[in-house]
Amino acid sequence: IYITMACPINEDELKKLKMFVEVCSANPGLLNLPQLSFFKAFVEKMGGTIPTDSSFRKPEPQTTTAADADSEPDSFSESEPEKVESEPESDIEIDRDGCVEPDTLDDSQEMGDATRTPNEEELDQSSDIRANANKAYVDGKIDEAISLYTEAIKINPTNALFYAKRGQAYLKLNKPNACIKDCDRALELNSDSAAAYKFRGRAHRLLGNWESSAKDLRQACKIDFDEEADEWLREVTPNAKKIEAHRVKLERKKAEKDLRERQERVRRAQKANEKAKAKASKESKKDEKTGGRMGGMPPFSDPEILEAFRDPEVAAAFQDIMTNPGNIMKYQNNPKVMKLVSLVGKSMGAGSMGGMGGMGGMGGMGGMGGMGGMGGMGGMGMPNSGEGTGAPKRSADFQDDGLD
Template sequence: LKSMGGTIPPAPANASTEETSKGKAKEQPEEPVKSPEPESEESDLEIDNEGVIEPDNDDPQEMGDENVEVTEEMADQANEKKMEAINALSEGDLQKAVDLFTDAIKLNPCLAILYAKRASVFVKLQKPNAAIRDCDRAIKINPDSAQTYKWRGKAHRLLGHWEEAAHDLALACKLDYDEDASAMLKEVQPRAQKIAEHRRKYERKREEKEIKERMERVKKAREEHEKAQREEEARRQAGGAQFGGFPGGFPGGFPGAAGMPGMAGMPGLNEILSDPEVLAAMQDPEVMVAFQDVAQNPANMSKYQSNPKVMNLISKLSAKFGSKP
């Protein structure tokens, strides 16, 4: 073009830019696709947790010495402290009430009502764990106190322990019906039932999954067993095919052939097949062709008189059956 007076236009700048950008785009590795995380059992469970509070983590309160021998005077003093605590509670002085109930408990640690009363104050102070500890001690002393189950149920409700709350509140109403406990039971029971149904749903799913996996394992084991049987059968057939021309295992009607007297019925077949020299000879194509020829027409044996491999096999077989070639 230049020799003819023409000019070559320069390459457009954006072409190289596009090629470069394409090259860079190709060089950038693709981000791996993240597989979705397995759904947890809680992922589709929605519970109204209104009124649930953070758990109290205070040191355990004083419980008194349960092995102390309580005198009549100590019991009277404990009763006085209990009355003072009740008065403080009615005045709204909750901490003072806790302290006075604690004094009463130390004087008479075997009285279940004192723990139940202090638990009621702990519930009002939004200290459900402390209340549960008091109720556990009270139930250990007296397992038939409705008030104790009522306050423990309320403490569990504050922590969002819906099933435990429903259990304790229902037991409280069963032991001694209480409108306050019954009202709270109606609040927590639907949530507890929802949790129980949700748990049963996932238990069924797990059971179904386990059954499916077990069935798949059984199916796989059966298929592997059948495959092994087929392979074993194929090996047996392949082994017999080496002597496929023989009725009963030897070529071309050899047993009972006219040139091999005494071989009818092929007695001693196992002995023949266990002879390594016979087996080795039968692996030789030349020997097998000659052997087929002789088996079909014994008169053809004269063709192989000068072939030591063929005559050796015929001699061995004849020896096995007590005849001479």
Template sequence: MSCPVNKDALDKLKQFIQICKSNSSILHLPELQFFKDFIESLGGVVPEEPKMPSDIKVEPEVVGEEPPEEAQADSETESVLEFDMTGCVEPDKLDDNQKMGDPLKEITEEASDQADEKRMEAMSQLSEGNIERAIELFTEAIELNPNSALLFSKRGQAYLKLTKPNACIRDCTRALELNCDSAAAYKFRGRAYRLLGEWELAAKDLRQACNIDCDEQTDEWLKEVTPNAKRIEEHMIKKERKLKDKQEKERMEHIRKAREAHAKAATANKEDGDQPEASPEGDANSFFKLLQDPEIMTAFQDPEVAAAFQDISMNPANFVKYQSNPKIMNLVTKLSGKFAGSGMNIPGFSGAGAGAGFPGFPGFGGAGAGAGAPKPPPTDDDNLD
């Protein structure tokens, strides 16, 4: 008995069985219910369909909810643009047969004429479709006159017809080095870039060709690449804007942190540098305690000393009258040392020496033998007990 199924169908059946073996869960698909029934009718058992674990939560898809604007912008700027590459070709490899001539060669009139003849012959071959032969003739002409932009642009056109965009780009680039206003070189190089999918470069060259000498074909090629070129340009603008925004945010954050650090440092310096100011009451109490010193009290018992200090307290300028009096100056020196050692802030007392004075010097309200005796500081006791 011969098999009623042809070999191709059997091969496909084998592939299907192999798929079922590797993943039996597909037998639970509604489309394969007939096959599952067939297996079970023969006594076979189809494994149960695996269930999703209960601890896995499936988040429902929210329809119509857009991602945050910032995340959406990041996705747009960082995504890779995709284009319809229809009409693009694989890059061709450059070879040594594309001779560029000697750029330092001195061109004689005879060589120039021969190059023109070769060019005319090459143009004829190109129009007849003999592209390979045309390229050979253009190459011979270039070797005769390697400084002709026209020869390079025409050979570039021939390479373009052979779908060799890199060879075309090389020739047209050389043509533009020789003549930056060659519309033909911009035109053919722009088309070559288009074949390689270099949309921005293609649009740039074709626009320049139209600016110099626009023809119908150049305009048509430019319209073809413009949409993709604009997409790239807009993408780059967004990317650049995003980068600037990021840099600005980083700059502002840096400024904010610097200000915070400066404020913290200023606060710390203030805390370290702050010293409790002596109160006037404290200074007065300390001053009166200082005057309780037996040596100082004895000195002020001297009528001459008491009178001198009374005179100085009334008019500090009178201090100069007593600079030659050893008794007065010795006491001034002692008082200066004790003031400096106590850390007191006695207004108007600047110490001993020339020019020192006692403006507002406290404690000398009267002259005479007892006038200089210091009065005790007031107490907090109001005698109310």
């Protein structure tokens, strides 16, 4: 006859156990961690062997050549893999002796009607029930004490001490989460309940929440010093200090990392800004070199010509002349425009401004006599002394007496 025994471990716990075994199978060296010494002892007791850390080959670090570094100068910060910070207790020695498995909360823990206001008779009745609950607790009848505290809470849900005392009873049954739930409600009703801080601090200790435990027990002693609470506080302080120091270390590393990342972002922004400024400066110098010349005109390097073109009036007049050379007559009394025309003519050399199209045709204006004063315009194809293709100039003392 074969008897099938039911598995004492629930499905969720089995899944966690399976995951744990898979992790250890992938990296058996984990079993050398102090936190897993109990499991290592079990494996060895069953005849298994645990490889040492030195038996594992560490991954070879990847090397980067100078050429690779030069080809991607700004990629280091972005491509560098993020370091996964360990959990606060993963690399420090913590004594978890006395800790228990977390309990599961259920609906059997009645919290009373928070909107209910008891009358005088009900207040007295709830106090009597609480006295009976205290007696049951002292006699070691914990389940009975919890039932009586629950009955008192139903009648008077406004008394913080009822919840704190029921939380104390849950501690006796190693139900720290149930205790924390009751103490949370007690502190909602009375934020200065030393008993609630005391028992909640003890519950956190059973769960291994060392910092929370120390904080609550410290507050309990501050409100109303209690020797038992002080003893519990001394018990959790070493582990709490270790975790606190480790957490501060991690926070400092994170702050340093954030600072480096901010500095890198600033450096990149400054570099991009410098590149933009250099590009703008280069384009500005290019524009200055061309002098903002108009279409069809060759580039000028004469500083005097470039300076003249900076005058909007002169530039517009010169453009007008370029469009229609005959328009030069409009500007003959404007020394700035005529000076520019002369400078441009000289810079283009060979006595004429070829780029100005049909300016040479103005030679036919020699008959105007008075234009002789424009002799300096010879380079523009105009007669040097006002002589055109018309009748020859007669001397000033010549008299036409009609006897030819």
